[in-house]
Amino acid sequence: MSDKKPAAKVPEGKARFFKTRQMKPNEKGYVGYETVWEPFQKEVKYKTPKRP
Numbered sequence: 001m002s003d004k005k006p007a008a009k010v011p012e013g014k015a016r017f018f019k020t021r022q023m024k025p026n027e028k029g030y031v032g033y034e035t036v037w038e039p040f041q042k043e044v045k046y047k048t049p050k051r052p
Helices: none
Strands: 018-022 033-037
Antiparallel strands (some): 018 033
């Protein structure tokens, strides 16, 4: 008897190191959110130090 309305479309959220996006509702009607993380730091190839 309860008629569920579809979830409202939420815009993409942006923060300093990640983005969140709304996912499509599943068969139970649950709407989840996907989090995409950006790297915090760059990785540099290791160089052996000079010998004294």
